Amino acid sequence: MSDQKRRNFQIEAFKHRVVVDPQYADKTWKILEHAIHEIYNHNASGLSFEELYRNAYNMVLHKFGEKLYSGLVLTMTTHLKEISKSVEAAHGGSFLEELNRKWADHNKALQMIRDILMYMDRTFVPSTHKTPVHDLGLNLWRDNVIHSSNIQTRLLNTILELILRERTGEVINRGLMRNIIEMLMDLGSTVYQEDFEKPFLEVSADFYRLESQQYIECCDCGDYLKKAERRLNEEIERVTHYLDAKSESKITNVVEKEMIANHMQRLVHMENSGLVNMLLDDKYEDLGRMYNLFRRVPNGLSTIRDVMTSHVRDTGKQLVTDPERVKDPVEFVQRLLDEKDKYDMIISLAFSNDKTFQNALNSSFEYFINLNARSPEFISLFVDDKLRKGLKDFSEEDVETVLDKVMMLFRYLQEKDVFEKYYKQHLAKRLLSGKTLSDEAERSLVVKLKTECGYQFTCKLEGMFTDMKTSQDTMQGFYASQGAEIGDGPALVVQVLTTGSWPTQPSPPCNLPNELSTLCEMFRSYYLGTHTGRRLSWQTNMGTADIKATFGKGQKHELNVSTYQMCVLMLFNNADRLTYKEIEQATEIPATDLKRCLQSLACVKGKNVLRKEPMSKDIGDNDAFLFHEKFTSKFYKVKIGTVVAQKESEPEKQETRQRVEEDRKPQIEAAIVRIMKSRKVLDHNNIITEVTKQLQSRFLPNPVEIKKRIESLIERDFLERDNADRKSYRYLA
């Protein structure tokens, strides 16, 4: 065989050729594409869902999923481009409406398309990591409509314009706004934020910056705050009506920053209407508004608080240092209470009982009350006044409230022991003169002091009450056993006071008239007979007496006088004219007291039962006193007071001061010993702080004084200086 005849045999593999319609995919896609067109053209009613679903299923099944998907993207994009054009063509006000309508259409169409292509969405899309149909539809809408160059800025401007119009009072179509904003939210949070929220916040910031500038120039503080509050509420309302709830905090932040935070100082210090004026005029509503608005911005409340504090401190300082005010202690304390009431009202009505404000107020009061060293005395005097007469017409509860208020002031005091000193003096006077109005009120106050400062603080006060009670019993006992012997002579009432419990000053007893001194002797022997081991000494400087006097024309009066005055007057039973010297010799009353008591008997108009020669205010050693026969008074009972300032005189003050200081010494020492006993070794500074802390509830110890006490304790071998560290002390057991 020749070479050319040799044929190459090729054996073909047996193939079963399946002839398929090469255009199957295209045809099927055409059907689906047509359907999508029809859906967008609102002609969906003529379509068969089953047929379309099956076609889409078949395309995926026969591996044309990719073609189906890309076809969908293309077709939808074309439609959206058309939509975009028609939206662009819409004029003026119809722009948003057109966009909204088209958006609704698109959503409806998208739902239908998704139903048709459900099989692709369930199988092809997840296994190829493509975007599901619904999300794809939103993304395409975003890219082709919302982000098309002619729509994006126009949409934003239209929305912002509408919001601006609403801000200036026009009514806009909120439903439409809500739909459009919801569309942006549906397209994803980034679309909402980038395409709307961010520019919206910027524009709002500009708007409110400008507006707040205008307002602040022409409005007073109260009006400005009203306007700011209204704006804030408007924005919150806007968010609930047509914005994303997450925007609320952002837009309110903008308003807060522009309208409040930026003008905070100016508002607070605004002349004639700022915070100080609101406080002065008790403008609860304005203050409440300011509180609620300022609370929203950083440092807002602290600004209010600082201004309020400095204002309270200033006015308080003026009040306590005003020399006019100091003249009337009752008025002084009443002023303090009024001030406190005023601010309590403000805090409860306007500042929603904010704890930080209450604390600021308390610290302010503490600050200025202690500026005046006489505050403890004045507060005690105020109580004295109230308990003597002030509470006459008050119900029990009212008394309690007054006492509670006093306690509140008391809490502010640093030198509580000074108050205690005065209170004791005043209480003693009240008890001895029987002037106290209500035993209940007295005791209630003592209980309050006890709960505030502890048992130690009030045990002496309680002792005074006990003495009063036992004295009554003693007197009953005395008259029961001795009554027969006494007969019709003058009646004697003795208060037996325990030494130490009472603020007594040792003073030599004066010479009592004979009628009395025998009676006193009888009492002394009775008392010492019933109580052994006791010593009685008469405190004639503290007693009172009621004497009956008959004057020239036979008019009778009952004179209410002190024991000293009684002694003086009794002398005139036997003489009509006595010189100062004679009186002094006869009574042995200390010179200062005698002068005072003569002054009150002879120099007070209307109560001058004696006449003095010469007629002058001051008492001289050579003056003579005469019985004033022509004395008249409208009243049967005449109370002759002692000329003594209710307040303490300067030397008395010094004395009280000194006694307070003296009393403090053992307390400081006790505190030091207590501390060192537990600590064994401690350095100087720490002792000072610890001692101060321990004694704070009673008074504020002076570091210099503490140092002196330490030195004294070292001298007495309670402590020693540490050999290694000279600044430390060691406790010696």
Next chain:
Amino acid sequence: MKDRIRFNVGGKIFETTSTTLANAGRDTFFGAMFDDDWNLYSNYSGEYFIDRNPNCFGVLLDLLRTGELCIPPNVSEKLLYREAQFYGLTDHVRAAKWGPIDGNRLSLSRSIAGRAPGDGTAIRGGPDGGCCVAHGCMVHVYDWILDEHPPITLDYQIVNDVGWIDPENIVVSACERLGRGDGGMGLFNAENGELRHKFQISHENQIKSFTAGALSFSSSDSHIFSSCKGRSNEYGIGVWDSVTGKQIDFFYEPIGWSLGDADKLQWLNGSSCLLVATLFPRKDNCYISLLDLRVKRMVWSWSDIGAPVTVDGRRVRDAIAMEENGSICVVNEYEDLGFMDLRGSVGGGVRWSSRSRSRLMKGKMPDYEPCYPKLALHNGQLFSSMNDCISVFCGPDWMLTSRFRRSDGGSICDFSIGGDRLFALHSEENVFDVWETPPSQITL
């Protein structure tokens, strides 16, 4: 009647009600026939034609009516599943076929013959009821109807472990081949076996090839963990993000400890820690540790270094952390369970629970090659495989409550629970069993 609807399916007429159809749910063929308020669209009045198999339609309609799946003999199961997929009713069919897994109510559903005999490496149940089987350098993937998909290989390297990220994605870890830079770890499409992504490791900004061992995943922050061995002693645990595929961390093995050779990784959701267990015989000693990757610290560790060797040579062969109990369960080659306290930072001794079975078993080894026991935990039930059976332990004291086995196939070399199915891979003939819990009967 407005409620009634008439179908013509492939020539056969069916009538049903819209309430029955509504049982299908929104995301189905039938769901698309309803408007937003679950009213039928008006254009479905009259007869509605569907070009599908009428027999299958009947079965599926009954499924919607009763919630139960009854497949008559004349209907092919496979076809039925295809039809279910068309209508979007796959989930309904699955739910009707088997219920939530309960170790005490398991029944054997299928046994699938494998492709190659010999040791299998791993079997993993997928989230939707499918599974993948690794042996040698291949991974075979089966879907929920146990149809096989194209197999997966990673450069034909020895596969060490496999795992499902989601029903569509599988991660494979494999040995590296010297000097070629292949092997390592890859993400595959479960459907078609295509390689989607290859995970990389860089040490000191240089990409290095590596051998990937055991795998674990955290679903909450979608991290992938793998034990890794690099050529220049870069041993440790690698961490990748399963979304981006990028490496995000590497925990280097401390000196005197073993992480890179780990047999088992387990992510603990509650404490956000990773259990790493390297066990005998891969190493001479057992190392179990908990890593807190946020603070880059080993927060708990236990090792049997220095522990006295017992006569019967009990060694820990598998370990599993049980977060609810605050303990780790371990198992030895006699299927004795042991427990360790997870609280504190160092594991004390193992408390072995004495069980009579291991004593009985001792001496008479089965006539086929034994496999080491494995542990799994599911819904408070502890599963342990030994030879050719799987035991189930329940209750606070982990009492044995069930044991199931299939007579042939040799011992079980691995088993896994996923998609409410239990898959057991046998060492001989490479056959695997599928166990299911029948759906609970509707009681009237």
